[in-house]
Amino acid sequence: MQGLGHATFILKHEAYKHLREKPEDRWAFCPSLDETYEVQFDLYRDAITATPGGRYLHVGGDEVSVGTCPRCQPIADREGKLALNLLWLKRVCAFAREHGRIPIFWDDMIFNHAGVYGTMHGERAGQDVAGIWEKGLPVLERLLPRFPKDCVYMRWNYGPAREEGNRRALDWYNQHGLAVMIATAAQCTSPLMPEEARPAAIESFTGLAAERGITGMLCTAWDDCSPHMETYWRGLCAAAEYGWSPAGRSLSEFEVAYLARTFGPEAKSATDLYRDLWESVRFWNRALVLDGDRERYRNLIDLPDASDPGAWSERHRDRIAIARAEIERARTRGERVAELLKESRRGRFQLEILGAINRFQAGPSRLLVALAAADASESVARKRGLEEVRAALAEHADAWGELRSSYGRSRILDYPGYVPDHYFHFASKRHDISFMITVEEALHPKVEAWLSESS
Numbered sequence: 232m233q234g235l236g237h238a239t240f241i242l243k244h245e246a247y248k249h250l251r252e253k254p255e256d257r258w259a260f261c262p263s264l265d266e267t268y269e270v271q272f273d274l275y276r277d278a279i280t281a282t283p284g285g286r287y288l289h290v291g292g293d294e295v296s297v298g299t300c301p302r303c304q305p306i307a308d309r310e311g312k313l314a315l316n317l318l319w320l321k322r323v324c325a326f327a328r329e330h331g332r333i334p335i336f337w338d339d340m341i342f343n344h345a346g347v348y349g350t351m352h353g354e355r356a357g358q359d360v361a362g363i364w365e366k367g368l369p370v371l372e373r374l375l376p377r378f379p380k381d382c383v384y385m386r387w388n389y390g391p392a393r394e395e396g397n398r399r400a401l402d403w404y405n406q407h408g409l410a411v412m413i414a415t416a417a418q419c420t421s422p423l424m425p426e427e428a429r430p431a432a433i434e435s436f437t438g439l440a441a442e443r444g445i446t447g448m449l450c451t452a453w454d455d456c457s458p459h460m461e462t463y464w465r466g467l468c469a470a471a472e473y474g475w476s477p478a479g480r481s482l483s484e485f486e487v488a489y490l491a492r493t494f495g496p497e498a499k500s501a502t503d504l505y506r507d508l509w510e511s512v513r514f515w516n517r518a519l520v521l522d523g524d525r526e527r528y529r530n531l532i533d534l535p536d537a538s539d540p541g542a543w544s545e546r547h548r549d550r551i552a553i554a555r556a557e558i559e560r561a562r563t564r565g566e567r568v569a570e571l572l573k574e575s576r577r578g579r580f581q582l583e584i585l586g587a588i589n590r591f592q593a594g595p596s597r598l599l600v601a602l603a604a605a606d607a608s609e610s611v612a613r614k615r616g617l618e619e620v621r622a623a624l625a626e627h628a629d630a631w632g633e634l635r636s637s638y639g640r641s642r643i644l645d646y647p648g649y650v651p652d653h654y655f656h657f658a659s660k661r662h663d664i665s666f667m668i669t670v671e672e673a674l675h676p677k678v679e680a681w682l683s684e685s686s
């Protein structure tokens with residue numbers, strides 16, 4: 232359940248606006264208002280009713296900064312911001328216990344307020360982890376008496392998890408007798424499909440947790456960039472694999488087992504399929520923007536100038552070379568997926584989705600190569616290039632239609648009447664899946680205009 236932060240889906244509504252910590256920000260509830268708990272408990276009751284027989288209630292609590300409203304600020308000034316998170320935690324844990332559930336709490340704000348969070352993800356060279364923890368520990372120990380003792384602290388880390396800070400956090404819980412579970416992720420925030428390295432990240436944290444004697448684990452599956460859920464199975468199966476047998480099969484053995492179990496033994500040799508597609512998707516994500524990626528960019532790619540033929544192709548030489556290779560890669564990969572669809576005895580919907588993604592992600596490459604052809608100085612070649620550009624736009628529309636239709640077999644594509652709660656995550660920018668083509672929506676009309684001028 233989401234709260235104290237991550238609450239845009241509630242706090243976007245007029246009726247709940249007065250519960251915001253900051254009036255202009257839909258993210259967080261104010262922990263000092265009784266009505267915050269009325270709403271939060273109502274949501275918990277829904278969750279409890281929806282999960283009969285469940286032992287736990289995940290109360291949320293992550294990625295939230297409070298302490299700025301007139302009610303909270305004096306507490307934050309006097310006792311520190313972490314005291315506010317713990318005040319909220321105490322009340323929601325009491326609710327969970329009264330309803331027969333063991334509360335689970337995302338723990339990032341604990342280490343964030345203690346100033347040690349930066350040592351727990353992607354250690355930086357030269358970082359003095361021991362020194363940072365020496366400063367942070369007194370903050371943690373001073374507030375230790377306020378940490379609920381019958382709550383499970385969920386140490387979430389979705390990357391490679393053997394960083395010293397992450398190890399220290401698990402040890403700190405163990406030393407103080409606090410219950411801890413780990414959380415890994417089958418999908419974080421990558422668009423179109425989860426990162427290739429999800430199983431490796433999951434294996435690293437489950438292995439570490441087993442060494443530390445931690446017995447609980449959860450595999451999360453985030454929708455922040457909203458890939459199709461069929462692409463999450465590889466990560467979810469890795470969580471099952473390493474949750475049951477942390478020191479079992481190697482990652483390459485897991486890959487073969489996953490393919491055989493998911494699609495049938497005929498698919499055992501397709502061990503490069505996922506990684507290969509993921510690498511192409513990474514190019515798709517940045518192919519048509521000059522800086523950043525689809526989620527965060529300032530400038531779209533420019534278009535060729537007929538009065539200076541060849542200059543555009545020269546300027547984007549590296550990008551065009553990659554695009555040429557990507558078209559070929561998508562073609563051979565498409566054939567492989569088609570073969571697998573013929574041979575495989577199960578997992579066919581996932582293959583259909585992978586095939587649709589493969590075709591769709593090649594769109595930017597096709598457009599780049601076509602634009603390069605239209606950048607020729609010789610008029611016949613140039614005309615042929617312009618035809619290629621038209622074909623690339625048509626192919627994008629077709630591939631997008633195929634992707635939508637494949638997605639639509641298991642997902643509602645549009646939500647009429649939905650009240651937007653747009654914030655920074657990629658998928659939240661739209662209420663339908665068109666957030667994936669915002670770059671094309673911005674660029675293609677410019678290409679169309681350029682085509683009419685060029686013809």
Ligand SMILES: [Zn+2]
Binds near residue numbers: 261
């Ligand atoms: Zn407040």
